[in-house]
Amino acid sequence: MSTTIYKVDASPPARAVLMVADLLGIKYNACDINPLLREQDTPDMTKKNPMRTVPFIEEDGFCLGDSHAIILYLFDKYGKPEHSYLYPTDKRKRATINQRLFFDCGILFPYLRSVMAPTYTGRLTELSKSIVRNIEDGYRMLDAYLSDSMYLADDVMTLADLSVITTMSTLHGLLPIDSTKYPKLMNWFINMSEKEICKKINQPGADQHVAGLKAFMENNKTNQKSKL
Incomplete structure (x- = not known):
């Protein structure tokens, strides 16, 4: 199973997701999206993430937007005992x-x-x-x-x-x-x-x-x- 994080480094919410993914040791594919160019507004991206926000993640057809929901999901799925803090x-x-x-x-x-x-x-x-x-x-x-x-x-x-x-x-x-x-x-x-x-x-x-x-x-x- 591969995880793709759609992001732009300047985005505060994207940075939160990237830091949590790094701390949890998640191997992921990074896909840069430029919000100023509205690259998140394509039909395919809108179908995956109706909010048309950055970041969002995709795992084998499962898509999730909003950084707060994402970091909770990543912790629940990938967190180990040493990450319990x-x-x-x-x-x-x-x-x-x-x-x-x-x-x-x-x-x-x-x-x-x-x-x-x-x-x-x-x-x-x-x-x-x-x-x-x-x-x-x-x-x-x-x-x-x-x-x-x-x-x-x-x-x-x-x-x-x-x-x-x-x-x-x-x-x-x-x-x-x-x-x-x-x-x-x-x-x-x-x-x-x-x-x-x-x-x-x-x-x-x-x-x-x-x-x-x-x-x-x-x-x-x-x-x-x-x-x-």
């Missing part, structure tokens, strides 16, 4: 990890998407006050989640941290974390960023993503000025 069997710890994953999916990443969508469509030239307020509120909540543990759901890194660090790496590149306002979040971010898995997979893609967004904003600014 990523998603422990304790029901309350799992519930906490799930909540943090839902937070990333339902709140934090949409804050980032509110930057990405208008930037890639030529409308956004800089972060608006409302965008900044939303991102800051996300930072506030994450800082609060870190009040009782070193990581987001436990005192060791879990799937929640691997998912959230990808979103945060792009957000931090656009709106740096204020360490005086969010010291626990800053400490967590530094700690996660220093992990070899993040250096290997997350940071290169994050750098690419941030640079791309900033370049698009500058280009949008130039284009809008030229129309005045």
Whole structure:
């Protein structure tokens, strides 16, 4: 059975899947898709992944989208006892990890998407006050989640941290974390960023993503000025 991961390295959700796959020792085929060129919109890709999002995986006809669902599936299928720290069997710890994953999916990443969508469509030239307020509120909540543990759901890194660090790496590149306002979040971010898995997979893609967004904003600014 072969696993194919459809991805682009700049995508935060794709980076989460790639890091989990690497930690679990999964042998997979990587297939790059360029969302800006809408390569995920072909009839074949749409049939496999109606959400038309990146990443998604395919295994012998089984297709699954959404990075949060994917990393849980990969853990359930390929996780070994030595990987149990990523998603422990304790029901309350799992519930906490799930909540943090839902937070990333339902709140934090949409804050980032509110930057990405208008930037890639030529409308956004800089972060608006409302965008900044939303991102800051996300930072506030994450800082609060870190009040009782070193990581987001436990005192060791879990799937929640691997998912959230990808979103945060792009957000931090656009709106740096204020360490005086969010010291626990800053400490967590530094700690996660220093992990070899993040250096290997997350940071290169994050750098690419941030640079791309900033370049698009500058280009949008130039284009809008030229129309005045």
